[in-house]
Amino acid sequence: MKLNATTWIIVTLAVTAWVFILPVKTVACILVMQLILLLYIKRSKTMLAAIGGLCVFTGMMIALQLLFGSPLDVSLFGGLRMLVMTLAFLCMLATTKIQSIAKALVDRFHMPVEYAFMLTTALRFVPNFLEDSTVTLDAQSCRGYSNRGNVFKRLWSYLVVIRPLVMRAVAKSETLALSMELRGFGANTYKNMPKDPFHAADIVVLAIVVILSTYPFWIKRVPALLPFF
Amino acid sequence: MNPVIEFDHYYFQYINGKEPVLRNINLQIEKGSFTVLIGPSGAGKTTLCKSMTGILPYYMGGSYAGEVRVLGASTKGKKVSDLAMQVGFMMEDYESQLVSLTAAEEVAFALVNHGFPPEETGARVSRALAEVGLPGRENYQLDELSGGQRQRLALASLLAVHPDIIVLDEPVSAMDPDGGESLYALIHKIHETHGTTFIVVEHRVEFVLPYMTDLVAVQDGRIAAAGKCEDVVPALYANPVLRPLLPDLWQIKGGLEARTGRHFGLWRNVAEAVDELHAQNIRKEGRP
Numbered sequence A: 001m002k003l004n005a006t007t008w009i010i011v012t013l014a015v016t017a018w019v020f021i022l023p024v025k026t027v028a029c030i031l032v033m034q035l036i037l038l039l040y041i042k043r044s045k046t047m048l049a050a051i052g053g054l055c056v057f058t059g060m061m062i063a064l065q066l067l068f069g070s071p072l073d074v075s076l077f078g079g080l081r082m083l084v085m086t087l088a089f090l091c092m093l094a095t096t097k098i099q100s101i102a103k104a105l106v107d108r109f110h111m112p113v114e115y116a117f118m119l120t121t122a123l124r125f126v127p128n129f130l131e132d133s134t135v136t137l138d139a140q141s142c143r144g145y146s147n148r149g150n151v152f153k154r155l156w157s158y159l160v161v162i163r164p165l166v167m168r169a170v171a172k173s174e175t176l177a178l179s180m181e182l183r184g185f186g187a188n189t190y191k192n193m194p195k196d197p198f199h200a201a202d203i204v205v206l207a208i209v210v211i212l213s214t215y216p217f218w219i220k221r222v223p224a225l226l227p228f229f
Numbered sequence B: 001m002n003p004v005i006e007f008d009h010y011y012f013q014y015i016n017g018k019e020p021v022l023r024n025i026n027l028q029i030e031k032g033s034f035t036v037l038i039g040p041s042g043a044g045k046t047t048l049c050k051s052m053t054g055i056l057p058y059y060m061g062g063s064y065a066g067e068v069r070v071l072g073a074s075t076k077g078k079k080v081s082d083l084a085m086q087v088g089f090m091m092e093d094y095e096s097q098l099v100s101l102t103a104a105e106e107v108a109f110a111l112v113n114h115g116f117p118p119e120e121t122g123a124r125v126s127r128a129l130a131e132v133g134l135p136g137r138e139n140y141q142l143d144e145l146s147g148g149q150r151q152r153l154a155l156a157s158l159l160a161v162h163p164d165i166i167v168l169d170e171p172v173s174a175m176d177p178d179g180g181e182s183l184y185a186l187i188h189k190i191h192e193t194h195g196t197t198f199i200v201v202e203h204r205v206e207f208v209l210p211y212m213t214d215l216v217a218v219q220d221g222r223i224a225a226a227g228k229c230e231d232v233v234p235a236l237y238a239n240p241v242l243r244p245l246l247p248d249l250w251q252i253k254g255g256l257e258a259r260t261g262r263h264f265g266l267w268r269n270v271a272e273a274v275d276e277l278h279a280q281n282i283r284k285e286g287r288p
Helices: A005-021 A024-041 A045-067 A072-095 A098-107 A113-142 A151-157 A159-182 A200-213 A223-228 B045-052 B103-113 B118-131 B147-159 B177-194 B229-238 B248-260 B270-279
Strands: B003-013 B022-030 B034-038 B063-070 B087-090 B165-169 B197-201 B214-219 B222-228
Touching: A005 A024, A005 A072, A005 A098, A005 A200, A024 A045, A024 A072, A045 A072, A072 A098, A098 A113, A113 A159, A151 A159, B003 B045, B003 B197, B022 B045, B022 B197, B022 B214, B022 B222, B034 B045, B045 B063, B045 B087, B045 B165, B045 B197, B087 B147, B103 B118, B103 B147, B118 B147, B147 B177, B177 B197, B214 B229, B222 B229, B229 B248, B248 B270
Parallel strands: B034 B197, B034 B214, B087 B165, B165 B197
Antiparallel strands: B003 B022, B003 B063, B214 B222
């Protein structure tokens, strides 16, 4: 079952809203479903590391809230909310191509083409940027750069790495802009891409989204359903 | 002569430049030729290439005089993306020229932007990838391809739009000798198959020696010599600044011609040189 990118965006946005309107038990159920989905899609070390990293970050957030005097249940629920929200984005990125997300953002949500293109371009240049940073770090180390000393000293000395890195990034972005111009980038870029139609699965998922999003309104009228939430 | 690109008394100066980078350029590039542009660093080779593609002055700005005509029509008033459908341009930094995440998307980018139907786009993408030796790699992520493969991909994205002219700015500058030879062999095959006009900026002329038909030398923003290799080489050999830019084989040829007073053919490789020298009974001392 493959969902449309538009459906995924709506689901992701809906989940960020649900964590504030649905009861904690339901939010916990969503978390379980997200984890099952993620591990079903890709049970790799990278995926486990990503989930683990988010869990650690959540733990830190909970600890911070406790440190500032929030009650335990509030801190835990706050952490749960944040985890569910971020995992929703992870689910979307793990199941949908970034190009499809960009196309959906332009076609359905009327995002300007340039901003949508930035999403894909950013991903395209992350490996290049990391490669450049290694090369620059090596080059500056050969010229005497050292990251010894206290935090401030290290940050200050790191400027010699950041400066050429930024210059290279700017030069690359100029070439990229020229390349895009030469190849006719503009309003047609996403318009002419193959269409991504809605399927039955999308309709079902969107119906569930509507039902859960309107929970506060209909739960008062159908109290018999309350035990399920 | 059937020129595809014509420079007519063309001058160009960058926006913040103090003097023109190109001066009084009168040049014609013949249809179907494999033209190599040589010249010292800063001579204006890349500026000349960018002027052919309309990037200069219409995209990056700058002052100009004279005219550049591509396929008989002036570049003035044309969008660079429309010109790019006739003149494909691969920049020196080919890595930053790649804009997409997968090989197929990269090759299809210009076609999609110009509204080609999906069926035709798919067919052209597959054909272009096969031509550059990357068949079946449509769904490869860019970081799954090696540096040489990414360079071929950049070439495939040019080929997919079927341009009449392809301009390559130092395409093998970051490659090892084997990679360079292999890329030029591929370019030659495309040149032979489609009759596309190629204009190549190259410092290491040895790579293109077997394939080039025309040579253009740029010096201090001016055309020092241009035409068929056999006509241009003697003039370049006589110029002390440009002589070192000639391939070793042609420098030897020039030296021998000067010493013996004989004229030799246009040696494309060592074997040709040895054969001719044997045939003319030239010994080590340079005497018959």
